[in-house]
Amino acid sequence: MTSPLTPPTPPHRRPAQPSRSGEAERQPWQLPASGADATGLTGATGTAYGPDGQYGQDGPGMKTEVREGAVITVAVALGGVLMGLLWLWLAPRVPLVGDVTGNSWVVYLKDSEGEQAIGVDGTFTLLALAFGVLSAVAVFLVRRRGGVPLVVALCVGGLLGAVLAWRLGVWLGPQHDVIAHAQAVGRGVTFSAPLKLGAKGALLAWPLAALVVHLGITALFGPRDPEGYDSVSA
Numbered sequence: 001m002t003s004p005l006t007p008p009t010p011p012h013r014r015p016a017q018p019s020r021s022g023e024a025e026r027q028p029w030q031l032p033a034s035g036a037d038a039t040g041l042t043g044a045t046g047t048a049y050g051p052d053g054q055y056g057q058d059g060p061g062m063k064t065e066v067r068e069g070a071v072i073t074v075a076v077a078l079g080g081v082l083m084g085l086l087w088l089w090l091a092p093r094v095p096l097v098g099d100v101t102g103n104s105w106v107v108y109l110k111d112s113e114g115e116q117a118i119g120v121d122g123t124f125t126l127l128a129l130a131f132g133v134l135s136a137v138a139v140f141l142v143r144r145r146g147g148v149p150l151v152v153a154l155c156v157g158g159l160l161g162a163v164l165a166w167r168l169g170v171w172l173g174p175q176h177d178v179i180a181h182a183q184a185v186g187r188g189v190t191f192s193a194p195l196k197l198g199a200k201g202a203l204l205a206w207p208l209a210a211l212v213v214h215l216g217i218t219a220l221f222g223p224r225d226p227e228g229y230d231s232v233s234a
Contacts (some may be wrong), residue, residue, distance in 0.1 A: 025161075067142065069153035076135045076157025076210075080164030083206075087169045087195075089130040090127070094193035098182025107178045110190055117198060124169075125202040128162050132209025135161075141218050146225050153212055160209035166203065170195050 094117055095110040139154055173180045173195030186193045197203075 009059070021188075026077040042097070062149075065147050065149040069149035072139055072142075072150065072153040073157040076139070076154060077160035077164060079131055079135060079157075080161030082169060083127050083161065084168030084172070086163035087127055088172050090170070091123045091195060092116040093174075095190050096178060096182070097190050098187060098191045099187070100187055103230050105179050105182055107182050109120035119197070120195065121197060121199045121202055124197055125199070125205050127165070128202060128205035129209045131161065132150070132158055133207040133213050135206075136210040137217065140214055140221075144222055146217075149213065151211065152209045154215055158210045159203065162203040162206040166197050170197070 094114070096107050097110045098107050099107055100106075135158060136154065139150065143150060174192040174195045178193065180190075181191055
């Protein structure tokens with residue numbers, strides 16, 4: 001009688017161990033000690049990447065930019081005081097003369113073909129362009145990074161400054177009541193007409209000049225972002 005067949009004993013084998021490279025592949029990706037924050041990885045330019053793939057540019061923050069924009073708006077607008085005084089000083093005078101016709105006073109232009117009125121508008125426009133350039137350069141030197149709130153503040157401040165210069169120059173200029181002025185100086189005596197801005201479009205010269213110059217110098221001399229990001233090793 002033969003003995004029952006028994007399966008042969010399997011040879012002793014060592015359980016397979018994962019290679020070191022396999023361990024590295026199966027390990028979760030670890031964030032480096034430097035160059036990372038709680039939101040994710042940080043690239044070479046300071047751009048923070050979050051877990052959802054969104055990122056935020058390195059900068060002072062929107063609230064800080066809005067506060068800076070408000071300060072710049074007020075500072076640029078106050079420059080209109082100086083511009084108004086310069087306009088009052090540099091603008092040519094329009095000569096008038098008074099006369100009596102019957103029982104009423106009438107006022108005439110002393111030089112009907114004169115171009116003094118055009119010179120008043122031209123002086124205001126040139127001053128507005130100059131102040132636009134100066135304000136753009138000053139704002140760029142104060143804050144080189146630029147930004148939308150900064151540009152908006154520069155334009156709004158320039159427009160407010162131009163309006164302030166216009167109203168201040170008119171207010172401080174010659175008397176508005178030309179009949180009363182003619183009566184005060186006497187018949188046939190030449191006096192200056194009130195300061196007047198005929199071309200209201202000149203009010204846009206300051207903000208437009210500031211916008212163009214600021215965008216130009218920011219494109220030429222503003223800070224540059226690196227072309228690539230540093231690779232982060234696990």
